[in-house]
Amino acid sequence: MTPRPPAPVPRAAVAWGLLYAAVQSAWAVTGTTVPLTPEVAYPPAAQFLLAAFALVAAVACAAVTRPLRHRARVAATAVLAAALPVFAAGALSLPVHLVTLLSGAGVESATGLACVLLDAAGAAVLAHGLTTGLRRLRGRCARCGRAHPHAGGGPLTHPGPSTATRRTRTAAALLLCGVLPWAGVKTIWTLGGDALGVTAERWHAANAGASGAARALASVGVDVTVLAALLAVVLTLGLLHRWGTVFPRWTPLVAGQRVPRTLPLVPAWAVGTGLAAYGSLLVVYASLRALGVLPSAASPDGFTRAGLTWMILFGGLAFAGLGYGLLLSARSYAARTRPACAPPPAPVAGGPGRAVVRP
Structure with a gap:
């Protein structure tokens, strides 16, 4: 049996999903403007859809760390594979926001920056979950991704410093x-x-x-x-x-x-x-x-x-x-x-x- 990833990972996924859904729903209900592009804002229907998708993706991210039947694991991994590009695309403008902040020009839209940061956090968590799901589907260790003969459970050993080829x-x-x-x-x-x-x-x-x-x-x-x-x-x-x-x-x-x-x-x-x-x-x-x-x-x-x-x-x-x-x-x-x-x-x-x- 492959060891499970650290417990904070599924907890972080659930916490992110709840926070993301709450924030997007609140923006949609109150009519808060959240820019998708400098000229276009998110419609409320899209915000509710993203909120629901975040909850589903968070559940799938937590599920892949649990003992599952093969079909359930395939389904959870497929959900993560579909969700990751959605939230990663929402975080693509993160470098532009960082350059703007470093230049001292201020924040053009606080809600826009908050949305990008939430998308970036979600993309990071979902990427970890997708990696875990794919490793388990391939019969590899969920922690290190290797196919070692032992059952795992021992400490992680890290390689020494090295230089790229x-x-x-x-x-x-x-x-x-x-x-x-x-x-x-x-x-x-x-x-x-x-x-x-x-x-x-x-x-x-x-x-x-x-x-x-x-x-x-x-x-x-x-x-x-x-x-x-x-x-x-x-x-x-x-x-x-x-x-x-x-x-x-x-x-x-x-x-x-x-x-x-x-x-x-x-x-x-x-x-x-x-x-x-x-x-x-x-x-x-x-x-x-x-x-x-x-x-x-x-x-x-x-x-x-x-x-x-x-x-x-x-x-x-x-x-x-x-x-x-x-x-x-x-x-x-x-x-x-x-x-x-x-x-x-x-x-x-x-x-x-x-x-x-x-x-």
């Missing part, structure tokens, strides 16, 4: 190079140069409403969105190298200890998925715009039509490069840090004070 590091480096054109253009503007037909004066005028922190960074040639991209680059490098698996010496209290694998993996999966999807859409849009398949909209902030197309393409390459780089490095990190179940302790024979451990 050279092929993975090279592929991630090439993906991260997609940031260079976009970051280069923005740096030129912040340093007072002209690029893509837009002068530095026009660029600064268009961003006059930015926060004080953003203006202070721009005064020394640092664009706040480029700084946010650098944070994603650092996270990617940490996932690829040994120093991302052990806390460094200068870290108080936890120096030299193993980094909990979910600490970098959760933001990498969440942010990487959103950036990859958004960047891919921008690349497709810019390509269709350049080919004349899509009409060229009005060019704001002094951009020429060609200049705006190039900037959209540069942004798409940057976001897609960061997103796919994060996903690739997270996949490598997850495989390299994946724990294994140790064999259970050997049975003990003998009376009190005379216990003998059998080999």
Whole structure:
């Protein structure tokens, strides 16, 4: 019998489902505006549907951790497979909200941000449940995902620090190079140069409403969105190298200890998925715009039509490069840090004070 995952997982799934259903239902009943896109809000019917779906998915997530018949386990896993893309899609705009917050521009919609955070939390919990369900359907250990001969129950053993393969590091480096054109253009503007037909004066005028922190960074040639991209680059490098698996010496209290694998993996999966999807859409849009398949909209902030197309393409390459780089490095990190179940302790024979451990 395979060991069950830790008890907090099903409890967290049920707690998330109840909270999500309560919040969405309250918004629907009170007529609170929750933006789906900047121009479109969630209709109340969709909010009630999402609330019901969250409850069903939460029950399925808790059920896959229990002893079930094969058909029931297949049904619960199928529910999770259908629910995960729904709530993951609702969390795709999480990177945009994070960049907005880091820039000091404030929150455009508190309900929109709350909805995205709830979707992101749900996607994380449901992904764990789906992984558990798939492992059990394949006859593998629910905790470590391996087909070990023993029944499990022993402690989890974690592999030592390691570095990703050279092929993975090279592929991630090439993906991260997609940031260079976009970051280069923005740096030129912040340093007072002209690029893509837009002068530095026009660029600064268009961003006059930015926060004080953003203006202070721009005064020394640092664009706040480029700084946010650098944070994603650092996270990617940490996932690829040994120093991302052990806390460094200068870290108080936890120096030299193993980094909990979910600490970098959760933001990498969440942010990487959103950036990859958004960047891919921008690349497709810019390509269709350049080919004349899509009409060229009005060019704001002094951009020429060609200049705006190039900037959209540069942004798409940057976001897609960061997103796919994060996903690739997270996949490598997850495989390299994946724990294994140790064999259970050997049975003990003998009376009190005379216990003998059998080999």
